[in-house]
Amino acid sequence: MERYNRIADDVSLGQGTKVHGFANLYGCSLGDETSVGAFVEIQSGVVIGRRCKVSSHSFICEGVTVEDEVFIGHHVCFTNDLYPRSTTGDGRLQEAGDWRLVETVVKRRASIGSGAVILAGITIGEEALVGAGAVVTKDVAPGAVVVGNPARVIRTVDDGAGV
Ligand SMILES: CC(C)(COP(=O)(O)OP(=O)(O)OC[C@H]1O[C@@H](n2cnc3c(N)ncnc32)[C@H](O)[C@@H]1OP(=O)(O)O)[C@@H](O)C(=O)NCCC(=O)NCCS
Numbered sequence: 001m002e003r004y005n006r007i008a009d010d011v012s013l014g015q016g017t018k019v020h021g022f023a024n025l026y027g028c029s030l031g032d033e034t035s036v037g038a039f040v041e042i043q044s045g046v047v048i049g050r051r052c053k054v055s056s057h058s059f060i061c062e063g064v065t066v067e068d069e070v071f072i073g074h075h076v077c078f079t080n081d082l083y084p085r086s087t088t089g090d091g092r093l094q095e096a097g098d099w100r101l102v103e104t105v106v107k108r109r110a111s112i113g114s115g116a117v118i119l120a121g122i123t124i125g126e127e128a129l130v131g132a133g134a135v136v137t138k139d140v141a142p143g144a145v146v147v148g149n150p151a152r153v154i155r156t157v158d159d160g161a162g163v
Contacts, residue, residue, distance in 0.1 A: 005019055005020075005021060005022065005023050005024075005025070006023070006024045006025070006026075007019060007023070007025045007026075008025065008026035008027065010026065010027050011025045011026060011027070011028055011029070011030070012028075012029040012030065013030050014030055014031040014032035014033065014034060014050065015032045015033070016032055016033045017030050017031070017032060017033060017034045017035070017036075018034075018035045018036065019036045019040075020035075020036060020037050020038045020040075020056070021038045021039075022038050022039045023036050023037075023038065023039065023040045023041070023042075024040070024041045024042075025040075025041075025042045026042075026043065026044055027043065027044025027045060027046075028042045028043065028044065028045065028046040028047070028048065028060075029046070029047050029048070030042075030048045030052075031048060031049045031050035031051070031052070031068065032050045032051070033050055033051045034048055034049070034050060034051060034052040034053070034054070035052070035053050035054065036054045037053075037054060037055045037056030037057070037058070037074070038056045038057070039056050039057045040054050040055075040056060040057065040058050040059070040060070041058075041059050041060070042054075042060045043060065043061045043062040044062050045062045045063065046060050046061070046062065046063075046064050046065070046066070047065050047066070048060070048066040048070075049066060049067045049068035049069070049070065049108070050068045050069070051068060051069045052066055052068065052069060052070045052071070052072070053070075053071050053072065054072045055071075055072060055073050055074040055075075055076070055114070056074050056075075057074050057075045058072050058073070058074065058075060058076040058077070059076070059077050059078060060072070060076075060078050061078050061079065061080045062080055062101060063080040063101045063102060063103040063104060063120070064078045064080070064103070064104045064105075064106070065103070065104070065105045065106070066105075066106045067105070067106060067107050067108040067110075068108050068109070069108055069109045070106050070107075070108070070109065070110050070111070070112075071110075071111040071112065072106075072111075072112050073111075073112055073113045073114035073115070073116065073132065074114040074115070075114055075115045076112050076113075076114065076115070076116050076117075076118070077116070077117045077118070078104060078118045078120075079117070079118065079119055079120045080101050080102055080103070080104070080120045081099050081100070081101065081102065081120060082100075082102055082119070082120050082121065083099075084099070085099070102120035102121040103120075103121065104118060104120060104121060104122045104123070104124075105122075105123045105124070106118075106123075106124045107123065107124060107125050107126040107127075107128070107142065108126050108127075109126055109127045110124045110125065110126060110127060110128045110129070110130075110140075111128075111129050111130065112124070112130040113129070113130055113131045113132035113133070113134065114132045114133070115132055115133045116130050116131070116132065116133065116134045116135070116136060116151075117134075117135045117136070118130075118136045119135070119136060119137050122136055122137075122138070122139055122140070123139045123140070124136070124139070124140045125139070125140055125141050125142030125143065125144065126142040126143070127142060127143045127157055128140045128141065128142060128143060128144045128145070128146070128157070129144075129145045129146070129157055130146055130147075130151065131145070131146060131147030131148070131151070131154075133147075133148075133149070134146055134147050134148055134149065134151040135148075135149035135150055135151060136150075136151045137150040137151065138150070138151075140153075141153070143156045143157045143158055144156055144157075145157060
């Protein structure tokens with residue numbers, strides 16, 4: 001493991017899993033042979049499967065589950081609160097319990113292009129491909145290729161136009 005990481009004691013790392021410099025991991029679990037790039041943050045409760053690649057600068061928040069062999073590009077941003085606020089109605093800083101955590105799942109062998117934003121509560125289907133810079137606001141069907149803001153289907157991965 002490289003020197004400049006903050007990997008909390010409660011992180012479970014699979015065999016052969018690599019975490020590159022300046023990553024910040026706490027309370028999460030990563031399967032075997034998964035690779036995590038520099039400056040990635042992975043929060044509590046996140047489960048990442050085997051042989052996944054998480055590219056540098058991505059943010060994976062609490063409530064996200066990533067199945068095996070998933071590719072996550074650079075600067076991918078997950079979210080878990082659809083209506084975020086800093087404070088409660090009476091001006092107190094929000095804490096756990098003041099907001100509703102909404103879960104997201106990325107299914108096996110899906111890929112997410114660089115700079116994509118995944119809104120809370122989404123399921124990205126098996127082998128689906130999310131284009132660079134997409135803002136994903138609805139579930140993505142298995143094998144669908146989606147691009148844009150809001151992300152729309154442009155084709156499927158098995159239509160012969162390349163994966
Ligand atoms: C989504 C993607 C797979 C589509 O590839 P493709 O099927 O070969 O698509 P094409 O290049 O033929 O483009 C088809 C159309 O979608 C548009 N398009 C392609 N990718 C787009 C994207 N990310 N965002 C918005 N529009 C996109 C093209 O402009 C084109 O539009 P047009 O028909 O109006 O000309 C690819 O463009 C992409 O974004 N890959 C992810 C790259 C990445 O982030 N890699 C991370 C590691 S480096």
